[in-house]
Amino acid sequence: xxxxxxxxxxxxxxxxxxxxxxxxxxxxxxxxxxxxxxxxxxxxxxxxxxxxxxxxxxxxxxxxxxxxxxxxxxxxxxxxxxxxxxxxxxxxxxxxxxxxxxxxxxxxxxxxxxxxxxxxxxxxxxxxxxxxxxxxxxxxxxxxxxxxxxxxxxxxxxxxxxxxxxxxxxxxxxxxxxxxxxxxxxxxxxxxxxxxxxxxxxxxxxxxxxxxxxxxxxxxxxxxxxxxxxxxxxxxxxxxxxxxxxxxxxxxxxxxxxxxxxxxxxxxxxxxxxxxxxxxxxxxxxxxxxxxxxxxxxxxxxxxxxxxxxxxxxxxxxxxxxxxxxxxx
Ligand code: BDP
Numbered sequence: 001x002x003x004x005x006x007x008x009x010x011x012x013x014x015x016x017x018x019x020x021x022x023x024x025x026x027x028x029x030x031x032x033x034x035x036x037x038x039x040x041x042x043x044x045x046x047x048x049x050x051x052x053x054x055x056x057x058x059x060x061x062x063x064x065x066x067x068x069x070x071x072x073x074x075x076x077x078x079x080x081x082x083x084x085x086x087x088x089x090x091x092x093x094x095x096x097x098x099x100x101x102x103x104x105x106x107x108x109x110x111x112x113x114x115x116x117x118x119x120x121x122x123x124x125x126x127x128x129x130x131x132x133x134x135x136x137x138x139x140x141x142x143x144x145x146x147x148x149x150x151x152x153x154x155x156x157x158x159x160x161x162x163x164x165x166x167x168x169x170x171x172x173x174x175x176x177x178x179x180x181x182x183x184x185x186x187x188x189x190x191x192x193x194x195x196x197x198x199x200x201x202x203x204x205x206x207x208x209x210x211x212x213x214x215x216x217x218x219x220x221x222x223x224x225x226x227x228x229x230x231x232x233x234x235x236x237x238x239x240x241x242x243x244x245x246x247x248x249x250x251x252x253x254x255x256x257x258x259x260x261x262x263x264x265x266x267x268x269x270x271x272x273x274x275x276x277x278x279x280x281x282x283x284x285x286x287x288x289x290x291x292x293x294x295x296x297x298x299x300x301x302x303x304x305x306x307x308x309x310x311x312x313x314x315x316x317x318x319x320x321x322x323x324x325x326x327x328x329x
Contacts, residue, residue, distance in 0.1 A: 026054075026062035028254075030088040030246070033071040033078045035194055040218055041276050042091050042146055042238050043067045045269035049143075049240065052261035057254060063089065073195020076174060083139050085243045093148060095175035095236040101138040103131055106315040106322075108177030110233045110304040111297065116147070118325055119235050120270075127321035135239075141247035143240040143262035147273040150232035151178075152294075154216060155208025156201070159229040160292065162303040171197050171209040177311045178234060182210070184307045194219065201225060213280040214273075222284040228291045231300045240265075 032050065036043045043065070050063035071087055072078050075096035081087040083100065098105035106112070113119040122128045123145045132142035153159050155168055166186035172179050174191045182189040190206060200206040201224040208225050210233070216222050240262055247255065285291050294300065312319050 026059060028061045028250075030061065030063045030242070031071070032063050032065045032089040032091070033081070033087045034065060034067045034091050035069045035073065035075055035078070036215075037068045037218055040067075040214060041269055041272035042148075044272050045146055045265045046091055046240070048268050049261050049265045052264055053258055056257035056261055061254060061257070069195050074193035076193070082241070082243050085245060087243075088246050089143070089240070089242040091146065091238060091240045093173060093175075093236050094239050095173040095178060095234075097135075097239055097241075098175050098177075101135055101140065103134055103315070103318065104239075105175060105177055106312075106318045107236045108175035108181070108234060109308055109312055109315070109319070110177075110181050111301050111308070112319070112322060113235045114326055116149075116235070118322075118327060119237065120147075121325040122322050123237060125321070125325065127318060131318070132239075135241055136244055139244045140241045141244045143242060143258070144266055146238035146240060146266070146269045148236050148238040149212035149214065149273065149277055150230075150235050151210050151212055152228060152230045152232050153208060153210045154221065154225045154228040154289075156225050156227075157207055158227050158290075159208075159231075162231075162300050168207040169205070171200065171206050173210070173236070175234075175236065177307075178210075180311065181233065181304055181307055185303060197221060198224065212277070213284065214276050216289075217280040217283050222287055222289050226288075226290060228284065228289050229294060230292065231294045231297060233300065233304070 032046055034043050034046050046065045050065050053061050053063050071081070075092045078087060078090050079092060079096060079100050082090050094104045094107045098108060128145070132145065135142035153165065153170065155170065157168060159165060162185050168187050169190060170182055170187040171190045171192050172182045179189050179191055192200060197206065197209050198220050201208065201221060209221060216228060250258070281291065
């Protein structure tokens with residue numbers, strides 16, 4: 001085989017091109033990685049995205065969703081695989097994307113958003129959309145944001161105040177600023193793949209971790225911790241994105257179909273998220289977790305203010321854009 005032909009052939013294989021015989025046979029099969037199990041709000045959105053892509057391309061493109069960390073239980077590995085094109089599409093946390101696309105680190109800043117509405121107003125505005133486009137600087141094509149709620153600490157030991165974190169061994173998502181934040185609060189932080197946290201808490205390697213109620217439930221971490229303190233230190237939006245080279249090879253019509261499909265899943269995902277957030281919290285309470293709400297977050301905010309001031313500097317323009325959407329008090 002001539003070199004160019006061979007290159008084309010290999011590319012066709014990576015893309016999963018399977019020469020369609022009829023209109024119903026997909027010409028392109030794209031693998032989508034999802035760490036969460038079936039039925040989790042982002043997973044439901046992935047499935048809906050796959051259904052719409054199939055519909056809008058008349059069966060020309062098929063998206064196969066691999067949920068439950070089947071392709072990897074570590075989002076860092078998933079992102080690396082998307083980068084090289086071995087996985088075509090993934091849904092991950094912006095926290096995990098930061099080390100690959102530094103602008104995403106901004107979301108690790110504690111108490112950056114006042115509320116869910118504040119976050120969405122920013123994400124859907126021009127600066128939030130530009131962040132999506134700027135994923136291409138890292139070899140990715142950004143498809144859409146999804147909701148990932150707010151993250152809070154949970155542990156085997158009580159966390160009534162920020163001081164209670166001192167000395168506790170806490171797994172923090174691999175977002176550099178979040179890791180520094182937990183360090184600044186005195187926790188002994190561990191950056192570990194999501195899929196390994198349950199075992200680590202169970203065997204005492206960790207005391208706890210931090211996450212939103214849906215993840216606390218579906219990861220089963222609630223079975224091995226006792227206290228969930230809803231300090232809501234960060235909102236890390238979820239991201240649906242794909243390999244840029246794979247995107248660039250698509251026809252204009254295929255790109256349009258994929259973009260529309262992604263856009264249309266946003267309202268769907270947000271509804272599923274809102275419902276599951278409540279359901280998950282109720283389930284962990286029923287299971288005996290002591291949930292403490294923190295309506296006044298000022299002690300937590302004060303404890304991380306020096307860190308915020310230093311760490312926000314490289315992201316000043318984005319923080320300013322986010323501030324512009326802050327609801328007036
Ligand atoms: C969950 C995110 C997931 C992350 C996980 C984590 O949905 O993408 O992998 O947190 O903490 O909330 O690693």
